[in-house]
Amino acid sequence: MGFHMLDETAAFLETLFAHITDAILIVDAKGDVIGVNPAFERMTGWSGAELLGKKSLCELCRGMATCQEEASCIDCFASRLQTPSFQMHVVTKRGEEIAVAASSTRLPLEAGGQGALAVILRDTSDMQRIERERHQRQLTNYVIQAQEEERKRISRDLHDGIGQALYSIMVGLRVVNQLQIDEEIKHHLEEVQQLTARTMEEVKSLSVELRPSALDDLGLVAALRSYAKRFEQTFGILTHIEISGQRRRYHSTVETALYRICQEAMTNAAKYADTDQITLRFVDRADRVELEVEDAGIGFDPTQLQIRGTGLGLFGMRERVSLLGGTLTLTSAPQKGTKIHVEILVDEKGGPRYVHPTADRG
Ligand SMILES: Nc1ncnc2c1ncn2[C@@H]1O[C@H](COP(=O)(O)OP(=O)(O)OP(=O)(O)O)[C@@H](O)[C@H]1O
Ligand SMILES: [Mg+2]
Known part of the structure; x- marks a missing residue:
């Protein structure tokens, strides 16, 4: 009865190992690969035959980062009993590096030894790409909104501030022009009036151009x-x-x-x-x-x-x-x-x- 239950558990675990979508890599205490599941083969392009007994963990790992910080090889997760979650860069067969979310746990397989290490990996590159795109879009949206607000503000300032001040100058010049002044000054005054009128037009069109x-x-x-x-x-x-x-x-x-x-x-x-x-x-x-x-x-x-x-x-x-x-x-x-x-x-x-x-x- 007991043996039967064990058989069933083993079969269950084997099915899980074979069909789970997370990639699983198992290394012995020395770090040599002793098991990979099909999801690991799919993720990295390596076949089990190319890895088992031939590659070590360090040959497949391009560094890790914990939630807090970038960890060095000295602080490798393999030396710990359990590392609940970290990011790891795995080298694929084609030499590419992929960022994966990982966790590791020790398996009590080797009698008297440290036990093998199971590393469970989830490819997060798609999620990271989606997150990067979302962030990019958010930034673009903020930039567009901020630019529009700034244009509105400058346009209003030009119209209400500088535009109104120029209008007051125009009125003042007109009043002075109606006074008894000599012809030469009158001539200069008219030139200044024309210049002010042109500047008013330019300010107006700049203001409209910015934000009508x-x-x-x-x-x-x-x-x-x-x-x-x-x-x-x-x-x-x-x-x-x-x-x-x-x-x-x-x-x-x-x-x-x-x-x-x-x-x-x-x-x-x-x-x-x-x-x-x-x-x-x-x-x-x-x-x-x-x-x-x-x-x-x-x-x-x-x-x-x-x-x-x-x-x-x-x-x-x-x-x-x-x-x-x-x-x-x-x-x-x-x-x-x-x-x-x-x-x-x-x-x-x-x-x-x-x-x-x-x-x-x-
Ligand atoms: N109506 C058009 N007729 C001919 N060529 C065009 C036309 N619209 C765009 N182009 C070509 O497409 C290119 C890209 O246009 P786009 O508006 O993205 O940039 P730009 O006008 O060069 O710079 P910016 O808009 O940032 O001042 C232009 O440099 C031009 O060569
Ligand atoms: Mg353009």
């Missing part, structure tokens, strides 16, 4: 229309605007993202497309909003991107869209023009249907 108040006060469509008008005046590029669907307000994250994408796509067209016409399409559908910027310019091969500026524009567009769970399609080919199409799913209140875990909806 129309975007917050009147909404995306109004802000796009006035951007297109300023764009035409600045670059002399005819801009056709096609707007369809109902015109509602969307959540500010959606409006800001679409406005910035449009700004970047149109600036790219002005800088690189060598065209005199651009079409801006905006479609409001019940469940989504679509934006398209198309030029009939010289185009480019998107697989052979030749960065002519800092190269952050397209990247930034994609990041903004991805934070809202949308899609961005870039279609371009040499001599065939360029089209940027963006689609974002929205709910009935105009908010993004998808909320990225790290996105700040405020």
Whole structure:
């Protein structure tokens, strides 16, 4: 009866050893490999035959780190009775290093000896990659939000602070100009008045360029229309605007993202497309909003991107869209023009249907 139970336990453990998804490595007291399970073979590419009695623990280990710190070989987990959890770098057959979460425990196998050591390993590289990507996205989101807030603040300061001060100077100059002053001073005064008026215009357009108040006060469509008008005046590029669907307000994250994408796509067209016409399409559908910027310019091969500026524009567009769970399609080919199409799913209140875990909806 007793032997029977032992047989059953052994069979159970053997099945567990063979089928468990965690990799198991067993080494003797000297550190030589005396057992590996199929999951270890899959993880590292080594077969049992290549390891058993041929490799030692140290040949497969590229260092470990405990929760507290990086541990040295002198402080190797193999010298301890039990190490509940640590990170270990394992060398695969192809010579790559993979980071795995590990724990080790001593097995009382060798009579009178120290006992063998079982090391249980879990491949965490996928989890680490996902965590790294999540962190990266979170950072990007913070940078985008912070940049937008900073632009808003500078734009407001320019408009309310410097803009108002310049206006007061203009009024003061006008008053002085109406006094009885000699012709030469009057002439100088008029020059200063003109200079002040030009500076006021520049401050105003800088403030609008940074963050148009129309975007917050009147909404995306109004802000796009006035951007297109300023764009035409600045670059002399005819801009056709096609707007369809109902015109509602969307959540500010959606409006800001679409406005910035449009700004970047149109600036790219002005800088690189060598065209005199651009079409801006905006479609409001019940469940989504679509934006398209198309030029009939010289185009480019998107697989052979030749960065002519800092190269952050397209990247930034994609990041903004991805934070809202949308899609961005870039279609371009040499001599065939360029089209940027963006689609974002929205709910009935105009908010993004998808909320990225790290996105700040405020
Ligand atoms: N409409 C376009 N027509 C022709 N080439 C384009 C167009 N849009 C982008 N490109 C090409 O793609 C490259 C990458 O564009 P992207 O906006 O990412 O970077 P950039 O404009 O070079 O720099 P940044 O936007 O950071 O100032 C550009 O350098 C240019 O070569
Ligand atoms: Mg650009």
